[in-house]
Amino acid sequence: xxxxxxxxxxxxxxxxxxxxxxxxxxxxxxxxxxxxxxxxxxxxxxxxxxxxxxxxxxxxxxxxxxxxxxxxxxxxxxxxxxxxxxxxxxxxxxxxxxxxxxxxxxxxxxxxxxxxxxxxxxxxxxxxxxxxxxxxxxxxxxxxxxxxxxxxxxxxxxxxxxxxxxxxxxxxxxxxxxxxxxxxxxxxxxxxxxxxxxxxxxxxxxxxxxxxxxxxxxxxxxxxxxxxxxxxxxxxxxxxxxxxxxxxxxxxxxxxxxxxxxxxxxxxxxxxxxxxxxxxxxxxxxxxxxxxxxxxxxxxxxxxxxxxxxxxxxxxxxxxxxxxxxxxxxxxxxxxxxxxxxxxxxxxxxxxxxxxxxxxxxxxxxxxxxxxxxxxxxxxxxxxxxxxxx
Amino acid sequence: xxxxxxxxxxxxxxxxxxxxxxxxxxxxxxxxxxxxxxxxxxxxxxxxxxxxxxxxxxxxxxxxxxxxxxxxxxxxxxxxxxxxxxxxxxxxxxxxxxxxxxxxxxxxxxxxxxxxxxxxxxxxxxxxxxxxxxxxxxxxxxxxxxxxxxxxxxxxxxxxxxxxxxxxxxxxxxxxxxxxxxxxxxxxxxxxxxxxxxxxxxxxxxxxxxxxxxxxxxxxxxxxxxxxxxxxxxxxxxxxxxxxxxxxxx
Numbered sequence: 001x002x003x004x005x006x007x008x009x010x011x012x013x014x015x016x017x018x019x020x021x022x023x024x025x026x027x028x029x030x031x032x033x034x035x036x037x038x039x040x041x042x043x044x045x046x047x048x049x050x051x052x053x054x055x056x057x058x059x060x061x062x063x064x065x066x067x068x069x070x071x072x073x074x075x076x077x078x079x080x081x082x083x084x085x086x087x088x089x090x091x092x093x094x095x096x097x098x099x100x101x102x103x104x105x106x107x108x109x110x111x112x113x114x115x116x117x118x119x120x121x122x123x124x125x126x127x128x129x130x131x132x133x134x135x136x137x138x139x140x141x142x143x144x145x146x147x148x149x150x151x152x153x154x155x156x157x158x159x160x161x162x163x164x165x166x167x168x169x170x171x172x173x174x175x176x177x178x179x180x181x182x183x184x185x186x187x188x189x190x191x192x193x194x195x196x197x198x199x200x201x202x203x204x205x206x207x208x209x210x211x212x213x214x215x216x217x218x219x220x221x222x223x224x225x226x227x228x229x230x231x232x233x234x235x236x237x238x239x240x241x242x243x244x245x246x247x248x249x250x251x252x253x254x255x256x257x258x259x260x261x262x263x264x265x266x267x268x269x270x271x272x273x274x275x276x277x278x279x280x281x282x283x284x285x286x287x288x289x290x291x292x293x294x295x296x297x298x299x300x301x302x303x304x305x306x307x308x309x310x311x312x313x314x315x316x317x318x319x320x321x322x323x324x325x326x327x328x329x330x331x332x333x334x335x336x337x338x339x340x341x342x343x344x345x346x347x348x349x350x351x352x353x354x355x356x357x358x359x360x361x362x363x364x365x366x367x368x369x370x371x372x373x374x375x376x377x378x379x380x381x382x383x384x385x386x387x388x389x390x
Numbered sequence: 391x392x393x394x395x396x397x398x399x400x401x402x403x404x405x406x407x408x409x410x411x412x413x414x415x416x417x418x419x420x421x422x423x424x425x426x427x428x429x430x431x432x433x434x435x436x437x438x439x440x441x442x443x444x445x446x447x448x449x450x451x452x453x454x455x456x457x458x459x460x461x462x463x464x465x466x467x468x469x470x471x472x473x474x475x476x477x478x479x480x481x482x483x484x485x486x487x488x489x490x491x492x493x494x495x496x497x498x499x500x501x502x503x504x505x506x507x508x509x510x511x512x513x514x515x516x517x518x519x520x521x522x523x524x525x526x527x528x529x530x531x532x533x534x535x536x537x538x539x540x541x542x543x544x545x546x547x548x549x550x551x552x553x554x555x556x557x558x559x560x561x562x563x564x565x566x567x568x569x570x571x572x573x574x575x576x577x578x579x580x581x582x583x584x585x586x587x588x589x590x591x592x593x594x595x596x597x598x599x600x601x602x603x604x605x606x607x608x609x610x611x612x613x614x615x616x617x618x619x620x621x622x623x624x625x626x627x628x629x630x631x632x633x634x635x636x637x638x639x640x
Contacts, residue, residue: 008422013460017467017582020424024576055579068579078579 005299007306011073018059018074022081025054030085035351037213043088044213045169052123056082056093058101065105066118073309076254080305083255084262087361088214090255095165096120098247100127103174103190107232107240112192116172128170128195130161130219131241137163138374140176141185141238145221147177153228157191157221163368167217168202170195174232175221176241185238191230199224210364246319249369250312253325256333256365257301259358263333263340264294266355270344281343290339297332304328320382327375334362391446391539393436394501395470396492396522397429398481399454399461400512407609414604416512425461428507430574432567433465435537436505437575440469443539447471449499453491453595454481466585467577473590483513484600489521491595497526501562503544508533508566516566523564531557533568 008016029047037044051057060075061067070078075097083090101120104112119125136142145159157177167173173193180187195202199222208216232240268291271282281287308325311317337359341348348355366372381387401407401421408417425433433450440446450465452458453476462473476491496504504526506519516532523530536547544563548555549570577585619628633640 013463014582014586017464017577018579021576021579021582053578054576059579063580063583069583070579074579 015074019077026085034086041212043215058097066121072312076309079251079255080258083258088211099129102247107234126170127172128166130175134162145177157224161219169215190232190235210360249322249326253329254305256329260333260336263337263355267340267343294336301329323375323378391443392501393503394449395432395436395505398426398510399458400426426510432505434572434574437469463585466588467581475592476595478595482600484602485515485517487600493522493525504564506566519566529559530564532566535570
């Protein structure tokens with residue numbers, strides 16, 4: 001257990017209880033299989049019913065919609081523990097909760113909320129989030145996917161989405177599309193699109209060397225017709241999907257520290273057991289420096305998450321504060337994972353250990369949900385008032 | 391069915407314990423606490439009976455200071471219905487004193503079944519359940535590893551050295567639970583939120599003067615470092631010689 005700064009003492013009983021449940025789930029159900037899943041390149045779908053039963057999906061949304069109604073610190077702790085298992089498993093829960101259930105909750109009609117949220121919380125309906133396109137990643141405002149309103153009020157959607165987590169697993173996709181002809185991002189709206197609609201295809205993206213225990217797919221929508229009720233009525237402009245991303249990035253800042261903790265603990269245990277030149281390698285200054293640096297970044301990142309969570313619970317956090325935490329924590333976690341892998345020597349390249357899996361996963365986490373570089377620009381703009389995006 | 395489960399808050403045993411300044415207790419600094427595993431299996435057994443018998447109620451009882459409320463709430467978050475804290479400044483070492491205080495509460499509850507873990511790993515006496523049964527005048531089956539209840543009668547299995555014993559008993563009865571009876575469910579996140587709203591009564595403990603007190607607590611002597619006498623088959627004669635002449639175990 002890593003709790004060098006006794007963070008437990010500032011968590012509530014309920015927050016600790018939530019963390020302990022997810023920690024036990026990850027120890028019992030995820031860790032024994034995740035190395036094999038990674039090698040086989042498959043998402044462990046069999047875990048979904050139990051994740052749902054424990055209440056992990058949309059856990060910070062209200063009880064009246066079948067969710068657990070937790071505060072945001074408890075939600076963050078869930079992401080932390082899940083990613084201690086694997087970034088792919090955490091990504092699944094992030095997408096289902098923050099990128100699918102959250103937009104239904106925030107932008108949906110009361111009818112949509114009552115219909116979808118309980119079924120999504122129970123895992124009966126799995127969702128994915130289609131924003132990124134092959135040519136529009138960091139610049140989602142440039143998207144070319146179009147939704148055209150028909151005379152009868154229905155919509156016809158055309159376009160392609162890429163790098164979509166859960167894309168081939170999902171029963172519904174939250175698809176973001178421009179509803180006007182202009183180049184501006186003001187006409188962007190969100191739609192709940194059934195993935196079995198005629199013209200909708202999802203294709204698994206092959207050849208990944210990262211997030212191998214996760215479903216990443218490409219979506220193609222060719223004249224996909226959806227009824228008027230598919231529109232999320234309160235969406236309007238690029239701000240709507242960005243609000244979803246803020247939710248997800250908040251969870252990622254916590255999750256990255258979970259992955260980092262797994263790597264640190266693995267490295268620490270290894271340093272105590274592995275004997276070289278007649279003593280445990282943990283007794284050598286070089287490895288102690290590694291461990292001290294890893295521990296320091298871990299503690300800093302966790303303190304950052306905790307404070308950000310308290311701000312979110314108080315309703316005062318800003319997207320820029322989330323950018324800082326996502327940027328710092330994922331970057332720190334990639335460094336911790338790499339140093340852990342190195343401390344493990346040759347054994348560090350085996351799937352039997354988790355550090356290299358986390359190291360490779362975190363390269364995706366570094367790149368998705370706003371790349372590290374884009375968050376740098378967000379922070380630069382926040383402090384100077386000058387945009388460096390274009 | 392009315393079922394009572396008595397639970398104890400115990401330290402996580404997977405740590406290196408230190409002895410407190412008073413030399414009779416464990417230094418609590420840095421320890422993590424949770425429900426005793428045996429008691430968690432007792433809670434699980436009660437919840438499984440509740441699932442099978444509609445209208446059942448599961449009451450969780452714990453003796454100790456206010457921190458035991460967290461342990462009670464853990465059981466409530468698993469699905470138990472209500473909790474009772476038998477409030478005492480500390481948990482006495484004397485099992486009889488605990489059993490008397492618990493049975494004073496248990497006899498007022500009209501329970502069909504009273505469950506205990508077979509022991510707690512911190513004091514390792516394993517006496518509270520059987521003593522409470524005696525004080526209540528109820529049949530007691532200890533260390534059960536399976537349980538069936540039907541038509542007002544119970545059947546339980548006990549693991550013996552090299553054999554299994556199947557016993558039958560009438561209700562009401564007191565049972566103590568062994569490893570292997572079940573796997574305790576994890577509290578769901580909704581269960582954790584619901585537990586905060588479930589009733590938790592606090593009653594003062596009627597604690598008799600303890601008849602057994604701890605006089606001294608000490609750690610086992612440090613083991614001497616081992617010695618490697620050689621490697622492979624070539625080392626065997628030397629090893630045998632040392633085991634005969636030095637360790638004198640052969």
